[in-house]
Amino acid sequence: PGIEKVTLTTNGVLLKDQMSDFARAGLDGLNISLDTLDEACSRRITRRDELGRTLEGISEAMKYPEISLKINCVPLGIQEQDLCRVALFARDHRVHVRFIEMMPIGMGKEFHGVSEEELLRILGEKLPRFSPYVGEPLGNGPCHYYDVDGFSGKIGFISAVSHKFCGECNRIRLTSQGFLKTCLQYAAGRDLREVIRSGGSDEVLKAMILEALAEKPDGHAFGVGLEKQKDDKTEKLCMAQIGG
Structure with a gap:
């Protein structure tokens, strides 16, 4: 539903x-x-x-x-x-x-x-x-x-x-490891699998998802050297590990 x-x-x-x-x-x-x-x-x-x-x-x-x-x-x-x-x-x-x-x-x-x-x-x-x-x-x-x-x-x-269309991006990803990713470039998000396996309620899970969405990065910085970025929080996984 x-x-x-x-x-x-x-x-x-x-x-x-x-x-x-x-x-x-x-x-x-x-x-x-x-x-x-x-x-x-x-x-x-x-x-x-x-x-x-x-x-x-x-x-x-x-x-x-x-x-x-x-x-x-x-x-x-x-x-x-x-x-x-x-x-x-x-x-x-x-x-x-x-x-x-x-x-x-x-x-x-x-x-x-x-x-x-x-x-x-x-x-x-x-x-x-x-x-x-x-x-x-x-x-x-x-x-x-x-x-x-x-x-x-x-x-x-x-x-x-x-x-760049970050201002219109409506995508989030759930990896096979249960991690909710809010931007492809960065490691930002939440570990939802840990919440579920530790017995977290639906309410707790929903609150964590909303927290992740509220912290969704403003945009990626592809093409900008890491030395020009304030800190390196880029994703270390490859696309095959991230998934759709």
């Missing part, structure tokens, strides 16, 4: 066999990670040879139009990624393709990434005309979308570094 939508983010490798179960369970949306359509580049990025199974999973997911489908792509500044090929998913299918800017967290610090302006230049050289989407919201997050002439879906951008 009170939960309006449940969305799953996945690499899609097991979706072919699982989609019917997800549909019966009432899943509302899927975000599928797809960073490239080049097999060699996919192996380099993911360290797995699973691109074919991911594409099979996407094809299976498209059989359930009642479940919204979005493709997540993180540009890494690798030419072989061929971002235009990924974007063309939105031309041929009612699928929104979102380009997510690399954030300098964990292994992300080792990649240069690609800014939204550079992405628009790259895509604009091969794709039709872009125009800002002004219709009904396509989700609850920070992504902003473009219509592209002749495309069935939209092209979206989540640009946390080059287009």
Whole structure:
């Protein structure tokens, strides 16, 4: 009760066999990670040879139009990624393709990434005309979308570094260790698992969550050297440890 939508983010490798179960369970949306359509580049990025199974999973997911489908792509500044090929998913299918800017967290610090302006230049050289989407919201997050002439879906951008949106951020994360994180860059938050395992009541748990929200950082400082920050309270975990 009170939960309006449940969305799953996945690499899609097991979706072919699982989609019917997800549909019966009432899943509302899927975000599928797809960073490239080049097999060699996919192996380099993911360290797995699973691109074919991911594409099979996407094809299976498209059989359930009642479940919204979005493709997540993180540009890494690798030419072989061929971002235009990924974007063309939105031309041929009612699928929104979102380009997510690399954030300098964990292994992300080792990649240069690609800014939204550079992405628009790259895509604009091969794709039709872009125009800002002004219709009904396509989700609850920070992504902003473009219509592209002749495309069935939209092209979206989540640009946390080059287009800082901290003032509009409505996201918190609960890690697999039960820690409530209020900002990706910082270790701020509360250990909710400890409250639950020590027998804390729902009231205590709610009060702790509200305390964490009240202390949510004003914004990240990605791109600012630590020597320029007042103190180092940055997160030491990588994204795989933090989770969604």
